[in-house]
Amino acid sequence: xxxxxxxxxxxxxxxxxxxxxxxxxxxxxxxxxxxxxxxxxxxxxxxxxxxxxxxxxxxxxxxxxxxxxxxxxxxxxxxxxxxxxxxxxxxxxxxxxxxxxxxxxxxxxxxxxxxxxxxxxxxxxxxxxxxxxxxxxxxxxxxxxxxxxxxxxxxxxxxxxxxxxxxxxxxxxxxxxxxxxxxxxxxxxxxxxxxxxxxxxxxxxxxxxxxxxxxxxxxxxxxxxxxxxxxxxxxxxxxxxxxxxxxxxxxxxxxxxxxxxxxxxxxxxxxxxxxxxxxxxxxxxxxxxxxxxxxxxxxxxxxxxxxxxxxxxxxxxxxxxxxxxxxxxxxxxxxxxxxxxxxxxxxxxxxxxxxxxxxxxxxxxxxxxxxx
Amino acid sequence: xxxxxxxxxxxxxxxxxxxxxxxxxxxxxxxxxxxxxxxxxxxxxxxxxxxxxxxxxxxxxxxxxxxxxxxxxxxxxxxxxxxxxxxxxxxxxxxxxxxxxxxxxxxxxxxxxxxxxxxxxxxxxxxxxxxxxxxxxxxxxxxxxxxxxxxxxxxxxxxxxxxxxxxxxxxxxxxxxxxxxxxxxxxxxxxxxxxxxxxxxxxxxxxxxxxxxxxxxxxxxxxxxxxxxxxxxxxxxxxxxxxxxxxxxxxxxxxxxxxxxxxxxxxxxxxxxxxxxxxxxxxxxxxxxxxxxxxxxxxxxxxxxxxxxxxxxxxxxxxxxxxxxxxxxxxxxxxxxxxxxxxxxxxxxxxxxxxxxxxxxxxxxxxxxxxx
Numbered sequence: 001x002x003x004x005x006x007x008x009x010x011x012x013x014x015x016x017x018x019x020x021x022x023x024x025x026x027x028x029x030x031x032x033x034x035x036x037x038x039x040x041x042x043x044x045x046x047x048x049x050x051x052x053x054x055x056x057x058x059x060x061x062x063x064x065x066x067x068x069x070x071x072x073x074x075x076x077x078x079x080x081x082x083x084x085x086x087x088x089x090x091x092x093x094x095x096x097x098x099x100x101x102x103x104x105x106x107x108x109x110x111x112x113x114x115x116x117x118x119x120x121x122x123x124x125x126x127x128x129x130x131x132x133x134x135x136x137x138x139x140x141x142x143x144x145x146x147x148x149x150x151x152x153x154x155x156x157x158x159x160x161x162x163x164x165x166x167x168x169x170x171x172x173x174x175x176x177x178x179x180x181x182x183x184x185x186x187x188x189x190x191x192x193x194x195x196x197x198x199x200x201x202x203x204x205x206x207x208x209x210x211x212x213x214x215x216x217x218x219x220x221x222x223x224x225x226x227x228x229x230x231x232x233x234x235x236x237x238x239x240x241x242x243x244x245x246x247x248x249x250x251x252x253x254x255x256x257x258x259x260x261x262x263x264x265x266x267x268x269x270x271x272x273x274x275x276x277x278x279x280x281x282x283x284x285x286x287x288x289x290x291x292x293x294x295x296x297x298x299x300x301x302x303x304x305x306x307x308x309x310x311x312x313x314x315x316x317x318x319x320x321x322x323x324x325x326x327x328x329x330x331x332x333x334x335x336x337x338x339x340x341x342x343x344x345x346x347x348x349x350x351x352x353x354x355x356x357x358x359x360x361x362x363x364x365x366x367x368x369x370x371x372x
Numbered sequence: 373x374x375x376x377x378x379x380x381x382x383x384x385x386x387x388x389x390x391x392x393x394x395x396x397x398x399x400x401x402x403x404x405x406x407x408x409x410x411x412x413x414x415x416x417x418x419x420x421x422x423x424x425x426x427x428x429x430x431x432x433x434x435x436x437x438x439x440x441x442x443x444x445x446x447x448x449x450x451x452x453x454x455x456x457x458x459x460x461x462x463x464x465x466x467x468x469x470x471x472x473x474x475x476x477x478x479x480x481x482x483x484x485x486x487x488x489x490x491x492x493x494x495x496x497x498x499x500x501x502x503x504x505x506x507x508x509x510x511x512x513x514x515x516x517x518x519x520x521x522x523x524x525x526x527x528x529x530x531x532x533x534x535x536x537x538x539x540x541x542x543x544x545x546x547x548x549x550x551x552x553x554x555x556x557x558x559x560x561x562x563x564x565x566x567x568x569x570x571x572x573x574x575x576x577x578x579x580x581x582x583x584x585x586x587x588x589x590x591x592x593x594x595x596x597x598x599x600x601x602x603x604x605x606x607x608x609x610x611x612x613x614x615x616x617x618x619x620x621x622x623x624x625x626x627x628x629x630x631x632x633x634x635x636x637x638x639x640x641x642x643x644x645x646x647x648x649x650x651x652x653x654x655x656x657x658x659x660x661x662x663x664x665x666x667x668x669x670x671x672x673x674x675x676x677x678x679x680x681x682x683x684x685x686x687x688x689x690x691x692x693x694x695x696x697x698x699x700x701x702x703x704x705x706x707x708x709x710x711x712x713x714x715x716x717x718x719x720x721x722x723x724x725x726x727x728x729x730x731x732x733x734x735x736x737x738x739x740x741x742x743x744x
Contacts, residue, residue, distance in 0.1 A: 053635060077647060077675060084644045100674065111676035180521060270480060272456045304471065304483035342557065 001037050001069030001094040005062050007085055013055040016233055021075040022048035032072035033079075035092075035117045037065065041134045046075055047120055051201050051317050052236040053208070069094055070116035078102075081109055122236070129191050129221040131165075135230075136187050136213035141172045142206045143363050144183040144335050149199040149259040150176035159195035162244040173247050179328045180247055180351075180365040181335070195246050197226055201237035208233055235263055250351060250365060255344040260357065261294065263341045267333045269296055269308045274326030276300040276321070283327055284369050289320040298326070322348045325368045329354075332364035373409050373441030373466040377434050379457055385427040386418055386451045388605055391576050394420035395445040401514065405451075406446035406491045407464075409437065418447055419492055423573050424608040425580070442488035448556055450474075453481055466472045494608070501565050501593040503537075507602075508585035509557050509586045514708050515580045516555040516734050522548035522573040532568035534616040545619050546571070551700045552619060552723075552737040553707070568616050569598060573609035580605055622723060622737060629715040630687040635665065639705045641668055641680045646698030648672040655699055656741050661692040670698070694720045695741045701726075704736035 017033055023050055025031055034045040041059040045052065059065060064369065071094050087104030094113065095101050102109040132142075140162075150158030160298040162173040168190045172183045205228055209217075218229035226237040270285055273296045280300075288295045294312045297303045322345060332354045333341060344353040348354070354364040389405055397403055404520070406417040413431040417424065428622055440689060443466050454462065459476030466485065467473055474481040506511075513533075514617035522530030534545040540562045544555045577600055581589075600607040642657055645668045649655040652672075660667045666684045671677045694717060704726045705713060716725035726736040 012434050074675065080650075081644065081647050081678075084647065086640060106682070107678070107680045109644075109648075109676065109678045111648070112674070121729075174605075182622065268458060269479075272453065275456065276481075278452075283744075302484070303446065304481065306479070306481045308479045310478070335621070364519065 001035065001071060003037055003042065003062055003068035003325065004064040004066075004089055005042070005057070007082060007088060007090050009057065009061060009124045010090060011079075011082050013057055013232075014075075014082060016042045016208050017046040017053045017055050018075050018079045019207060020046040020048055020051050020053040023076070025049070029072055029114055029118045029120075031075060032073050032114055032119075033075045033335075034070065034116055036070040036116065036360055037068050039068065045119070047179065047236075050198060050238050051204060052120070052122070053204075054234040054236075056232045056234075058232075066093075071097075071100060072114035072116055073100055073111060073120055077111060081111075113361050125222040125225070127220050129165075129193050130222060131170075131187050131189050131191055131219050133185070133219060134213065135215045135217060136207050138217055139206065139213075141185070142202060143185050145172050145174040145181040146202060147174075147331050147334075148176060148179055148181035148364075149174040150342075152176070157196055157240055157242040157244055159200075159238040160198045160244075161202060162196050162247075163193065164195075164244075165191050165193040173244075175247060176365050179323070179332065180250065181332070182247070182251075182363045182365075185205050186360045193221060194244070195221060195226065196240040196242070198240055200239060201226075201235075205230075205235050205237075208235065224338045249303060251353065251363065252344075252346055252350070255346055255353070257318045257320050257345045259287070259289070259294075259312045259343055260340045261310065261343060263333060263336050263339060265310055266341060267330060269310055270329055270333070273298045273306045273308050276303045276306055277326070282369060283325055284371065285329070286321050286323045286371065287321065289314070293320070299303045320345055322346075322352065322359060323371045324352060324366050325369060328366045332366060335364060373407065373443060374438035374464065375409055375434055375464050376436040376438075376461055377414070377429070379454065379462050379467035380443060380628040381429065381433060382462060383451075383454050385429055385604075386454060387446075388580055389416045389427050390447050390580060391417040392418040392420055392423050392425040395448070397421070401444055401486055401490045401492075403447055403493075404486055405447045406442065406444050406488055406713045408442040408488065409440050411440065417491070419608075422570060422610050423576060424492070424494070425576075426606040426608075428604045428606075429447050430604075435461060438465075443469075443472060444488055444491055445472055445736060450481060451707045453483075474593055496595065497594040499592050500595060501537075501563050501709070503559050503561050503563055503591050505557070505589045505591060506585065507581050509589045509591060510589055511578065511581065511585075512690065513555050513557070514574060515544040515546050515635045517553040518571055518574060518708075519546075519549055519703050520547035520548060520736075524548070524633045529568055529573075529612055529614040532570045532612040532616075533574055534568050534619075535565065536567075536616075537563050537565040539540050545616075547619060550697070550706065552622065553573075553704070554623075554735045554737075556733040558609050561629060565593060566616070567593060567598065568612040568614070570609060570612055573598075573607075575607075577602075577607050581608065590742070598676075623725065624716075624718055624736065626724070627718055629661070629690045629692050629717045631661070631684045631715055632712045633682060633684045633715060635705060635708050635711060637682055638713060639702060641682055641707070642701055645678045645680050647701075648675045648678055649698070654741060655697055656695050656743065657698045657701070658695045658743065659693065661686070663689075663691070692717055692720075694724065695743045696724060704738060707734060707736060 042057040045054045091103040093101045100113050129364045164171050168187050170185045170187050173180050207289050215323040220227040243353050276285045286297045336356045338357040340357050342355040408415045414429040417426045463475040465473045472485050536543050540559050542557045542559050546553050592599040646655045658669045667681050669679050708728045710729040712729050714727040724738045
């Protein structure tokens with residue numbers, strides 16, 4: 001393998017695939033990036049146990065291809081080294097099958113490679129489903145749901161986001177069992193699907209997306225994995241196995257009280273009121289609604305007490321009291337882009353529903369904290 | 373104690389003194405900020421075992437003083453809470469001597485305080501020396517020397533910077549015994565002094581300085597401490613006890629070879645060449661000078677080899693070979709602001725001297741690595 005390539009082009013693609021390199025991996029080839037050059041172009045691939053990222057550089061974009069071939073190079077060193085080079089072009093040569101010489105006008109790096117035949121292969125499965133998402137739709141799913149997924153290894157299914165589709169409606173749900181985030185998107189195709197994608201994979205793929213919001217992401221669903229196609233990148237992730245609980249019955253149809261509150265002000269108040277409990281796992285805030293005033297209180301026996309008031313608009317004149325985690329409420333409020341937020345309540349033991357005034361595709365749910 | 377004060381004014385001063393709060397401290401009052409209000413104004417003080425920071429707000433700047441008094445408030449919570457407030461004015465009231473009520477239009481925080489009589493007192497000592505530095509001079513001392521100080525607790529004297537003065541020349545030296553950084557400043561006064569200031573104190577004080585480079589810092593030296601006066605801030609630090617080694621004889625008068633090299637290019641080359649050894653403690657780079665070419669090489673038995681070349685201008689036609697730590701060389705080169713750097717060598721066992729072409733007040737020294 002020998003070729004000459006523009007430094008910035010190579011760096012951009014190496015940066016993209018390097019997100020799949022796991023530094024903790026004990027299998028040496030998984031710490032590397034597989035370079036494979038054939039008559040079509042240069043294919044760069046990296047993978048860990050969960051995801052695989054491939055970037056393809058068309059031969060037209062490569063300055064000179066002297067000979068085809070392939071080799072694995074340590075990802076950590078190659079990306080850093082290419083980044084630090086100031087030359088415009090880089091000359092790659094595989095020497096005696098195991099070493100790579102990376103040359104510019106004034107510099108030479110000889111780095112040991114690994115045999116490409118040891119690199120994991122793409123396993124071919126039959127496609128179950130496929131559909132398309134716009135970049136902005138994907139980003140919206142991530143920002144509206146991902147934070148609510150669980151981190152606990154005891155219930156691995158909750159560490160993913162549930163993508164289910166029925167009659168052309170895609171519903172994305174994340175929950176850690178204490179709160180839930182849901183976001184819906186209309187698909188152009190009528191597909192039937194119910195999969196759970198690991199949060200980490202969704203978040204890694206999100207980093208590969210640039211700001212061109214109208215670009216399309218091709219999604220192919222297989223029995224045990226998902227493949228996302230975007231520009232010259234192919235991103236593959238395992239799916240989580242197991243059954244995701246049916247969360248739709250958690251969301252009531254009727255509410256005892258619905259009120260509207262200014263989003264930013266409500267956020268700031270909770271942020272301040274909860275300060276004395278910021279180091280505690282349960283940062284409980286108490287909300288008392290009397291007439292058109294919401295009073296928020298947080299008490300720490302050792303430190304003191306914080307109280308704030310804010311005006312609200314109610315749908316009836318019921319007074320109410322409920323307690324919740326300030327952390328969960330703040331994270332839910334961050335997803336609301338409208339000036340006002342709708343809060344829906346049933347009784348003090350039932351979930352709190354948080355919605356935007358201008359987006360009925362998104363919903364946040366928080367389980368209250370029971371205080372006596 | 374009861375007063376009304378502008379939020380931003382209080383926050384700025386709390387931010388400054390809070391740098392002396394140590395979160396690790398076991399003495400409760402040291403986690404607090406002492407508020408002391410008298411007929412002159414509000415004095416805010418925080419301290420740990422090494423430093424004490426005091427900020428004074430003149431009564432003219434306080435909106436209303438209703439009653440004088442003092443109390444200690446937990447630093448961590450008070451600074452965060454004041455920062456999060458959006459109100460313009462804040463009303464402070466000490467309730468029954470131990471609680472503080474912090475009130476704005478819509479918010480109320482009641483926080484437990486501590487008795488000010490438990491707060492450490494400023495111990496008065498006789499002044500030994502005093503002089504003045506400009507802010508830009510102080511910042512230059514920090515950027516030219518601080519990084520070279522040791523971190524090891526086994527030789528505590530090396531964790532400080534040695535400030536010695538003789539005949540109006542202040543000489544600041546930091547060393548970890550493998551490299552040394554020196555910076556000299558002409559003082560307006562002829563004083564005699566030899567003290568060692570803890571690096572951490574110097575760095576904390578540096579954070580309090582704003583960009584007004586011509587402002588003056590008043591320095592008062594005592595037997596076991598130093599006091600720095602800047603704007604409305606009084607900063608006090610312990611001095612390190614013990615004798616700082618005399619480092620002046622380490623710097624030779626004559627050199628076998630002196631050469632000039634482009635600073636940025638030299639920096640980038642060492643940064644790239646040393647990449648394969650970036651994780652190792654001794655990241656050795658070998659420098660071979662032949663005619664007007666310097667060849668830099670770094671070898672890692674497991675990974676490979678990097679080689680680069682760069683032109684230099686020598687003062688004679690001696691060829692040379694020496695090895696050094698890339699980390700130390702990079703850190704030394706960062707202090708050089710001139711386009712070219714002067715490197716002075718004696719033999720491959722003797723220290724390497726690194727100097728700017730336009731600032732003879734600064735000097736960097738690196739002990740070579742002996743390779744066979």
